[in-house]
Amino acid sequence: MSDNTDNLHAMRHSLAHIMATAVTTIWPEAKLGVGPVVENGFYYDIDLGDVSISEDDFPKIEAEMKQIIKAKQAFERSEMAVDTAIAWAKDSNQPYKEELLNDLKRAGTTIAKDLDARELGTITDGDSQVENVSFYTNGNFTDLCRGPHVEHTGKVGAFKLMRVAGAYWRGNEKNPQMQRLYGVAFETPKELRAHLEMLEEAKKRDHRKLGVELDLFIFSDMVGSGLPLFTPRGTVLREELSNYSNELREVQGFQKVWVPHVTKKDLYEASGHWAKFGDELFQVKSQETSDELVMKPMNCPHHTRIYASQQRSYRDLPIRYLETTTVYRDEKSGELGGLSRVRSITQDDSHVFCRDDQIKEEIDKLLQAAIDLYSTVDMKLRVRLSYRDDSDAYLGAEELWESAQKQLKQAVVSNGMDYFEEAGEAAFYGPKIDFMATDAIGREHQVATVQLDFVQPARFGLEYTDEQNNAIQPVMIHCALLGSIERFLSVYIEHTAGKFPVWLAPEQVRLITVNQEESTVLFAEAAKKKAKELGLRVTADNSNESVGKKIRNSVMDKVPYTVVIGEKEIATNELVPRVRPDLEVSTEHDSISFDNFFGTVANEAKARVSKTSL
C-alpha cells in the first residue's frame, strides 16, 4: 500500500468513527456494531432499537459530523486489557462490542477468520492469546477500534452519506438486523465529485431505464416479479446474441438439442439437485397423473439423458450438445433486480462429454469462442481459475482434480488470457473457469463460465467403451458463453449505453421522408423493400412531422443510420447517410448509391463490426 492509499484508508476509518460519534450524540441509546472501510468509503452498523434512520436524517447526521470535523478533535489511541475492555463495553451498554471482545478473548485464531473481528484488528494470525485491545477517543467519545486513524478529526477529506440499509449482525440472518449507514469519502472534494458523477453516469446508463426508453423489455404485475417480457426490439437483441453464441460453437462440432421445460422431480433427485436446491424449484402440479413435476432449473441432467440414450464408444467422443433455453428458479423476492437477477433465465448452455485426455483441447476451443465473443462486443475479459482447497467439500478423485486443474490452466495460458487463480472457489463437482468482463465505465461483471464436472457422470452412470472394451466414465464440461442472456443484456446495455453496433441494433436503418408526396413515399417504400431483401432491419418514417423532428426521434432511438429522402435523393438515386457518432471513423460522408449503401450496411452486420466503413 502506498502512503496515499494508507492515508485514504485512515481517513475513511476515521470518518466511520466520526459518524458513530455523531449518531451517538443524536441518539445516545445507539448500540454500535462494526464500522469498516469499504471500496470508495465506509459504513457503520448501528442498532437503534425502535428508531429507524432514514435518508432524511442524513443532513442532521452530516451537520453533526461537520461540527466534529470543524472542532479538529485529536484521535487518541489507548490500549487496555481484554477483561477491562469487556467491563467497559458492559458499562457503556454496548452489547455488540461486548460480544466481539468476548470472542476475541475466547479464541484469537478462529475469530481472526471472522471478517468483523478482523476489522477490529486487535489480533493477527498465530494462536497467541489476546492481551490488549486498542481504543480511539475523540472528544468524549471512545470506541473500540484497530485504527489507524488520522491525527485529528479535521483531516478527513470530503465525504457524503449515501444510503442506509439493513444488515444482519455479523452477516448471519439469524442475528438481529442492524442499520448500516454508508458513506463515500475521498481526499479531495474534486475526487468526491468525480465519483458522484460516475454514479450519475451509471444511472443514466441503467439498463432498466434504457429498457423502457428503447422499448426492449417490460415487466407486468400480472405476469410476476422477476419475469421479464421482451418486446420485438428486445427480442432482436436476444436472438442475435444467441445465434452468435451458437454459431461460435456449431463450427466446433456442437449439435443443437432440445429439452422440455417441465420435468419430473425424479431427474433432480438423481442428479442431487433436489436435496440441495429443492426450495428454489418451481413446482408444477399435474392434473392428469400423479407425477410431481418441476420447472427445470438447469439443463445438464436432461442432456445426460440424451447422452445415455445410446451406447457410446471412445471413438464417438467428444459428444457436444448445445441449447439456448430458459430455466426457472424461484429466487427470493428481495434478490431480484432488473434483468440482472430474474426468475426466468435463458442460458446459452452447452455440455461436452469427453475423455479425460480430451479436456484440454475442449476447454481450449471454448476459450477461443469466449475470446471471440467478448472481443466482438468490445469488452475486456479476464478469467478466474477456481480450484478446490484442502477441505473435504469436493467430490471426485483427487488425481482427477489435479489433472483437470492443470489442463484448465494450460488452456488459459496457451490462449494468452489475463488470469488469476483462487483456491476454494471451485464448484463441489469440479474446478471451473469464471469469466469477468469489464464494462465501459470500469465495472467488472461475472459473465461466462466453463466448468468441469466429475459428479453428474457418476450419479447418472454415464459411460463409454474404451479400446480394451472397458466401461469408462466420461467427463462433462458445462459452458455458457453469454452466461444468462438476461444478465448479459443488463451488463451489455449499460456497457453500450444503448448504442448497439449495427449487427445488434434492433433498427439498423431509418428512412425519413421530407414530405408526404406520393412520389417520395413510394420511393422510400421501394428503398425499404430493397434493404429488407438484404436482411436489414429498416423502417420508413413518412409521418406528417418536420424533418428536424423525425431526425430527433431517430437520434433518440439510437438508430445507427438515418437517411433523409427527398427530391434530391429521388433524382440522383444517391444519399448521404447520417451516422451515429460512436460508429463513425470520419465525420465526412460522401454520397453513395442506395444499393451500395444497403450492401455495405448488410456486410457490416454480417461481419459484426463495431465501426462503420462509410
Next chain:
RNA sequence: GCCACCUUAGCUCAGCUGGUUAGAGCACCUGUUUUGUAAACAGGGGGUCGUCGGUUCGAAUCCGACAGGUGGCUCCA
C-alpha cells in the same frame, strides 16, 4: 425471506401541514401545415392517485395489510 425507502395518465414529474370537477411536458388522436438533418401550430381523448381495508364530516394526502419497484443483508447450482 429480512431492513429502509418508493408507487399520481403510456413516459418523466407537480400536487404545501387532509377541504369543491387531480395538473404539466412528452407520447397518442383530430385538424391546419408539405416540411431538407436534434422538437411546426391549434384542438382533443386519457388517471376509481398500485390494490384492499381502516380513521375522519371529508383521504392522492393519515394508519394497516398485500402487490410491485429501488438500495442493502442473506443467497446465487
